[in-house]
Amino acid sequence: MAGTYIPVVLDTDLERTLARDIQAALAEVTGTEEVADAVRPFVDGQQAGGTGAIQVLVDPSTGEPFCNVALAGPEDVLQAVEAAGRAYPLWRSTAYEERGSLLRRLSVLIRHHADRLAEIIAHEQGKPKHEALAMEILPALDHLKFIIFHAERFHAGLAVEPRHPYYAHKRAHYLYDAIGVVALVTPRAMPFATPLIQVAAALAMGNAVVLKPSEHTPLSGIEIGRLCAEAGFPRGIVNVVPAVPEDTLHLVAHPRIDKVFVTGGLETGQSVMATAGCSPRPVVLSLGGKHPTIVAGDADIERAARGIVWGAFANCGQSCGSVERVYVEERVATKFIERALHHVQQLQVGSAVDDGIDMGPMQSEADRTRVHQQVQDAVNQGAQCMHGGEIPHGPGSFYPPTILTDVPNDCRLMQEETLGPVLPIVVVESLERAILLANESQYALAASGWTSSSHQAERMMVGLQAGVVTINDLLYSYGEPSATWSGYRRSGIGQNHGTPGLREMSRQRFVSFDANSLEAPAYSYPYNDDAEEMVQNSIQHLHGTGKMARFKAWWRLIRNERFRRRVDLRTLIFSRKRQLR
Numbered sequence: 001m002a003g004t005y006i007p008v009v010l011d012t013d014l015e016r017t018l019a020r021d022i023q024a025a026l027a028e029v030t031g032t033e034e035v036a037d038a039v040r041p042f043v044d045g046q047q048a049g050g051t052g053a054i055q056v057l058v059d060p061s062t063g064e065p066f067c068n069v070a071l072a073g074p075e076d077v078l079q080a081v082e083a084a085g086r087a088y089p090l091w092r093s094t095a096y097e098e099r100g101s102l103l104r105r106l107s108v109l110i111r112h113h114a115d116r117l118a119e120i121i122a123h124e125q126g127k128p129k130h131e132a133l134a135m136e137i138l139p140a141l142d143h144l145k146f147i148i149f150h151a152e153r154f155h156a157g158l159a160v161e162p163r164h165p166y167y168a169h170k171r172a173h174y175l176y177d178a179i180g181v182v183a184l185v186t187p188r189a190m191p192f193a194t195p196l197i198q199v200a201a202a203l204a205m206g207n208a209v210v211l212k213p214s215e216h217t218p219l220s221g222i223e224i225g226r227l228c229a230e231a232g233f234p235r236g237i238v239n240v241v242p243a244v245p246e247d248t249l250h251l252v253a254h255p256r257i258d259k260v261f262v263t264g265g266l267e268t269g270q271s272v273m274a275t276a277g278c279s280p281r282p283v284v285l286s287l288g289g290k291h292p293t294i295v296a297g298d299a300d301i302e303r304a305a306r307g308i309v310w311g312a313f314a315n316c317g318q319s320c321g322s323v324e325r326v327y328v329e330e331r332v333a334t335k336f337i338e339r340a341l342h343h344v345q346q347l348q349v350g351s352a353v354d355d356g357i358d359m360g361p362m363q364s365e366a367d368r369t370r371v372h373q374q375v376q377d378a379v380n381q382g383a384q385c386m387h388g389g390e391i392p393h394g395p396g397s398f399y400p401p402t403i404l405t406d407v408p409n410d411c412r413l414m415q416e417e418t419l420g421p422v423l424p425i426v427v428v429e430s431l432e433r434a435i436l437l438a439n440e441s442q443y444a445l446a447a448s449g450w451t452s453s454s455h456q457a458e459r460m461m462v463g464l465q466a467g468v469v470t471i472n473d474l475l476y477s478y479g480e481p482s483a484t485w486s487g488y489r490r491s492g493i494g495q496n497h498g499t500p501g502l503r504e505m506s507r508q509r510f511v512s513f514d515a516n517s518l519e520a521p522a523y524s525y526p527y528n529d530d531a532e533e534m535v536q537n538s539i540q541h542l543h544g545t546g547k548m549a550r551f552k553a554w555w556r557l558i559r560n561e562r563f564r565r566r567v568d569l570r571t572l573i574f575s576r577k578r579q580l581r
Helices: 013-030 075-092 096-111 116-123 129-156 193-204 216-229 246-254 264-277 301-317 329-344 365-379 431-438 454-463 498-504 529-543 546-558 559-567 569-574
Strands: 054-058 065-070 158-160 171-178 183-184 210-212 239-240 259-263 281-286 291-295 321-327 384-387 404-405 422-428 447-450 468-471 504-514
Touching: 054 216, 065 116, 065 216, 065 264, 065 529, 075 171, 075 210, 075 239, 075 246, 096 116, 096 193, 116 129, 116 216, 129 158, 129 193, 129 301, 129 468, 129 498, 183 193, 183 246, 193 259, 193 498, 210 216, 210 246, 216 239, 239 529, 246 264, 264 281, 281 431, 291 301, 291 431, 301 321, 301 329, 301 422, 301 447, 321 329, 321 431, 329 404, 329 422, 365 384, 365 404, 365 422, 404 504, 422 431, 422 498, 431 454, 447 454, 454 468, 498 504, 504 559, 529 546, 546 559
Parallel strands: 183 210, 183 259, 210 239, 259 281, 291 321, 291 447, 321 422, 404 422, 447 468
Antiparallel strands: 054 065, 158 171, 171 504, 384 404
């Protein structure tokens, strides 16, 4: 029976228990339909609207409904964009000191409510609470700290040293201005960390935000809106509109949206990009992955096995950076498979809200069915199932951690994004063969390798074609604030995270100031004989062959009256060694 989601502050176990008892009593007395006051979009500083369909959220661990959400319809999307548009001009002009102060308050609130947020994530997404803390809350806090520090540098402007010797006296900067109203479309795999990091980056750079979280995991996104309001951000700066894909396009197509960021599947990225391109407006896409990892013959097998099992089954394999292909050199294949099986057999699978659980359920029954079909297709084509591979009986959308060997390279499991707890292992004769197979994919987001040799590591870092390549570790780069998270091919375009991610949230402008009392720009009118002599000697001075020829041209320039009136000779003399580079 569905209850009512109560997004209140629960500071003690007594308050938590009391809220649950009240909720259960109301449901028992009045019935689900009467008590189910649906959670609504967060627009202009409050929960409001919800003109779309009612989404019944099902706990992946139990298969039981636990909350109703009134999704945003086209009217709600319009109101959210208008609210962001109204709030943006004032926010853009807000001093960074105030922006940073509000972001620090947000960080304090996230830390204070970490356990409650982890519980929400566990109920709506299926991630164990420990994993929600380690893979969502902690990275969000780490990135927030990084963003607060580095956004201030961008806000102040980055000095540019003129490389042209005739312009050396000018003071130049890159300024990073806010874009305007940005739309963030985020996935269910990481329902809190992914949107929070992007929201924080957008706010730090002076933008207003309309966040569209997945309609399957909307509560985490709505909590972000509420936390921002509690931190003191102005009304309308952060709006959250969970919506179905069709209504998401209303957001992307709105003429007041200045840039779109999409994290999700390939089909979502394609439809959003096609819609945004009609305007046109810039789009940053972070899409699917098919993470290959290579175990070289000299690798520490125990370390590789532990790392790869975690990289494949963390979050039940439902991350775009999850390991989805393993290529192991023949001479260590038997030992690696043995150790991988050992570690998989130790995994504790169960309800996401229970203690001591390593892997929870998949987010939905539909996801489980899709993954099982890929496994069956591989087995039908000759793959050997070493562990798992069967849908268990009982409630919830659980799927066992599954290991397959002898997997054909052309089966769906090796070509399509799986996003599930499946580890296909392929034995290869050499590192070169492993790199070749690893690169045979339409995706290029993340890749990894395992070796004890710096030479082998260099070969993999250079040879593996992916936006993120890590050796003797994996997944950590998502939580490292200075590392970018971006791919190419069908994995996306543009940058997320790190300083490149902050740049994506801004418009870069070049500005300069010339304080000297010169006559006019160096090469401006009139085009007379002096002008001709000046430009000819400039070419020879800057690009001529031989030191003596360049020196003679420079001497002729400083004797040219036009040149002396239009170029700061003091700066030129003191910077004569400056070159165009």
